Every structure is written in C-alpha cells, then in structure tokens.
Amino acid sequence: MLAPYATIERESRGRLHAEDGSAHRSAFQRDRDRIIHCSAFRRLKHKTQVFVEHEGDYFRTRLTHSIEVAxxxxxxxxxxxxxxxxxxxxxxAHDLGHPPFGxxxxxxxxxxxxxxxGFDHNAQALKIVTDLEQHYxxxxGLNLTWETLEGIAKHNGPVSVQTDGDALPFAxxxxxxxxDLELDSHAGAEAQVAALADDIAYNNHDLHDGLRAGLFTAxxxxxxxxxxxxxxxxxxxWPGLDADRRRHEALRRVFGVMVEDVLQESRRLLREAQPGSAAEVRALGAPVIRFSPAMWADLKVIRAFLFANMYRHWTVRRMRRKAARVVRELFEDFMADPGMLPQDWSVAALEARSDTLRARIVADYIAGMTDxxxxxxxxxLRGEMKRG
Structure with a gap:
C-alpha cells in the first residue's frame, strides 16, 4: 500500500515513445532493469569515487556506490x-553521467x-539515458518514464534557475x-529519497575508505x-573488540543514525504539509525528504573533516592533479584532431557544424571513459601517467 503522496504507476506521464506495458513488471521496474543492463551502468565498475580505480580493490567505485544508494x-x-x-x-541512474576520476x-x-x-554530470546522465545509449x-536512449527522467534531472532540487548565475546545462x-521535465519545481518524493540516500551512502563509505587507506585513524x-x-x-x-570489527560496528551505527534521522524528519515534514498526491509534493516549493537541522549541522562537521583529511590529503591531491591533466589533454588532442577518435565518433566530430557541437561530441566520448x-x-597519445 502506497501513501497518498507516493508516485502511482497508473498516474505516470508515460514515456516519450509509447510502448505496450509488461505483464510481469511495473513501468518503474522496467526503468530500473534498463538502467542495470545499459553499457553506462557497467562502466561504473571502473569509475572512481575518491581514489583512482587502480589504487585498491576494496575502495568504492561508482558501481558499488550506486548499489549502496539504491x-x-x-x-x-x-x-x-x-x-x-x-x-x-x-x-x-544518479551517477551514470560522471566522467572518469570522479x-x-x-x-x-x-x-x-x-x-x-559547460559540463554537468546530472545533465550528462540524462543525455546518456535519452540519447547516447543506442541499442534499441x-x-x-532507454525510453524511460517521465518520472524517472525527472528524478535523474533534478533529484537535488530545481535546476532551471541556477543560483550561481550559470546557464541551464546544455543537455x-x-x-x-x-x-518538458518541469525543471523549475522539486521532483517527487522518490527522487528526493534518492538524493538523501546518496548523501548517507557517501558520508558513510568515505569514512570507511579513508580509514582503510590510512588517511586518518579511528x-x-x-x-x-x-x-x-x-x-x-x-x-x-564489546570491550576489547579487535580494531577492524570495532570500526565496522561503529560505522554501521553511524549509517543507521543517518537513516533514522531522515525518516523522523521526513515524517514530520509530511505530517505538516499533508500532500495528497505526488503532484502536491512537487508544488510545495521545498523538499519533504530531509535531514533534521541538527543532523545537517553534524554532517557539515564530518564533511569538513573529510575535506581536510581525505579529499585534500597530499596523496589524493597528487593523483587528482594527474587525473585532471589526463582529462584536459585528452580533450585538447581530440579537439585538435578529431580523426583520432573511434570511427563513429570521429565521423560525427568531423561533420559537426560548429566548434561547440564538436566539443560536445568530444566531451561525451571522454565522459564515457572509465579511469x-x-x-x-x-x-x-602522450605517454604514461605515472602511478603514485
């Protein structure tokens, strides 16, 4: 039984290209399955979160992160x-648009x-599922439902008005x-859940990965x-518990605290707003799936610690500098000589009617690369990227 404010399949706005329904799966189950089976999802296995893919088998990748978020x-x-x-x-689908090196x-x-x-990974994810996956x-694209596309585009909030003054991402x-994805409104509650699940997952696994990498201690x-x-x-x-089990038991509790906080705060917001449909959730003008103010303040302290001790750690910064150079130089080389791209890509780039269109083709190709x-x-093209 779904709540009144949930997204109901029979009220879905459907797909851009009409299809017959399935006798065994809901429309959103079909969306999920198409995402899992697409090429871009498989490539997430070799795309990094914080560490470059070759730096260790136990660190999270975009694929393991996406599974945890789900x-x-x-x-x-x-x-x-x-x-x-x-x-x-x-x-x-939320991380499909990330290029190599996080x-x-x-x-x-x-x-x-x-x-x-410009380039934006959420916009790129939308482009992947509506254009670049070319198998059908x-x-x-994957011909996903309007509700799934809306969630991919704006799970972090409205995107038609850019607070930093930038234009709407091209894709x-x-x-x-x-x-029309109604980009000036918040998405439905399910997409808001995906956004908070993302926050919960990366806050937790960055602590795990930073400890495993020895960037800081318990x-x-x-x-x-x-x-x-x-x-x-x-x-x-468990007094005297060995270090690995102690760390795991503590961080799984941190995970649970974050989830419980979202549930309690979201229940409170939903009781106050009393939305009677998914459309009313979108019309509220503010998200209904949120951390409490106290939790959000605590998480900002944790993120500040991670920024100083993990994301800005000298070993991470060194590899990031090299990774950024790889991306910049690949772009420069392919723009200077599009004929070095694989055949389908090079034909499209060479036939592009403007530098902007050519740049977008090159960016699409690079964004699809694994680390x-x-x-x-x-x-x-340039010689080996040294490790370490």
Whole structure:
C-alpha cells in the first residue's frame, strides 16, 4: 500500500515513445532493469569515487556506490510508503553521467567545456539515458518514464534557475525542449529519497575508505559528532573488540543514525504539509525528504573533516592533479584532431557544424571513459601517467 503522496504507476506521464506495458513488471521496474543492463551502468565498475580505480580493490567505485544508494533508497521509500521501484531506478541512474576520476574529472571537463556550454554530470546522465545509449531498434536512449527522467534531472532540487548565475546545462535544456521535465519545481518524493540516500551512502563509505587507506585513524574520527557516540556504544557492548570489527560496528551505527534521522524528519515534514498526491509534493516549493537541522549541522562537521583529511590529503591531491591533466589533454588532442577518435565518433566530430557541437561530441566520448581507459588513451597519445 502506497501513501497518498507516493508516485502511482497508473498516474505516470508515460514515456516519450509509447510502448505496450509488461505483464510481469511495473513501468518503474522496467526503468530500473534498463538502467542495470545499459553499457553506462557497467562502466561504473571502473569509475572512481575518491581514489583512482587502480589504487585498491576494496575502495568504492561508482558501481558499488550506486548499489549502496539504491539499497538505502528502497529502505527509506518502503518505510515512508513511497514507490520503491521508482526510487531505486533514480538511485541506480544518479551517477551514470560522471566522467572518469570522479569529481576531479568532472571539474576538469567543466573547465575545458566552459566556452562550449559547460559540463554537468546530472545533465550528462540524462543525455546518456535519452540519447547516447543506442541499442534499441525504435529509439535512441532507454525510453524511460517521465518520472524517472525527472528524478535523474533534478533529484537535488530545481535546476532551471541556477543560483550561481550559470546557464541551464546544455543537455538538460536540449532534452527539456522536447519533453518538458518541469525543471523549475522539486521532483517527487522518490527522487528526493534518492538524493538523501546518496548523501548517507557517501558520508558513510568515505569514512570507511579513508580509514582503510590510512588517511586518518579511528581515534581521529571519534571526536567527531555522531561518530564518537557510536564508537562509545560499541566499546560498552564489546570491550576489547579487535580494531577492524570495532570500526565496522561503529560505522554501521553511524549509517543507521543517518537513516533514522531522515525518516523522523521526513515524517514530520509530511505530517505538516499533508500532500495528497505526488503532484502536491512537487508544488510545495521545498523538499519533504530531509535531514533534521541538527543532523545537517553534524554532517557539515564530518564533511569538513573529510575535506581536510581525505579529499585534500597530499596523496589524493597528487593523483587528482594527474587525473585532471589526463582529462584536459585528452580533450585538447581530440579537439585538435578529431580523426583520432573511434570511427563513429570521429565521423560525427568531423561533420559537426560548429566548434561547440564538436566539443560536445568530444566531451561525451571522454565522459564515457572509465579511469583505466582514460589512462590508456592518454598513454597512447602522450605517454604514461605515472602511478603514485
């Protein structure tokens, strides 16, 4: 039984290209399955979160992160009476547009694309599922439902008004012109769940990965809010527990605290707003799936610690500098000589009617690369990217 404010399949706005329904799966289950089976989803296996893909087998990749986000999204959605399948589909797709080398690669690609309309990973994810995945006989893209596309485009909030003064990302504007995603409103509650699930997952696994990498110790993070209480609880229950189990038990509790906070705060907001439909959720003008103010304040302290001790750690900064150079130089080389692209890509780039269109083709190609493939392409063109 779904809550009144959940997204109901029979009220879906459908797909850009009409299709017959399935006898065995809901429309949102089909969206989820198409995402899982697409090429871009498989490539997430070799795209980094914080560490470059070759730096260790135990660190999170975009693929493992997306699976974790989907798990959290299903838990929250089920508890709040939302549509689990839609939340899962958005969660699984939310990182499809990330280029190689995580946010470092995105920043580098945004820099070189600044004269050509910029680059945004959410917009790129939308382009992938509506255009670049070209496997079906009747259309380009995956032909996902309007609700899933809306969630991919604006799970972090409205995007038609850019607070930093930048123009609407090109890929979003291009698709919205032919299939209105109502970019000036918040998405439905399921997409909002996917966004919070993303926050929960990366806050937790960045702590795990930073500890595993030796960038900081358990004693360093015990003084942080939430985390200290969880370690103290584990120490009371299992005094003398070995370090690895102690860390795991504490961080799984941190995970649970974040999920429980979202559930309590979201229940409160939903009770106050009393939305009677998914459309009313969109019309509220503010998200209804949120952390409490106290939790948000604590998480900002944790993120500040991670920024100083993980994202800005000298070993991470060194590799990020090299990764950014790889992306910039690949872009420069392919723009200077599009004939070096694979045949289908080079034909399109050489026939492009403007530098902007050519740059977008080059950016699409680079954004689709995995970490290892980008390194190999750079090595072939410029020489080896040294490790370490």
């Amino acid at each position: 798990q959290v999204a299903r838990t929250i959605s089920r508890t709040l009476g939302l549509n689990e399948d839609l939340a899962e589909a958005v969660a699984l 946010h470092t690669g995105e920043d580098a690609l945004a820099e070189v694309m600044a004269p050509y309309g 006989a009747e259309w380009d 979003l504007a291009e698709y919205d012109a032919r299939h 004693e360093d993070i015990i003084r942080l809010p939430i985390i200290g209480r969880c370690f103290a609880q584990v120490d009371r229950l 290892r493939f980008a390194i190999e392409e750079h090595r072939a």
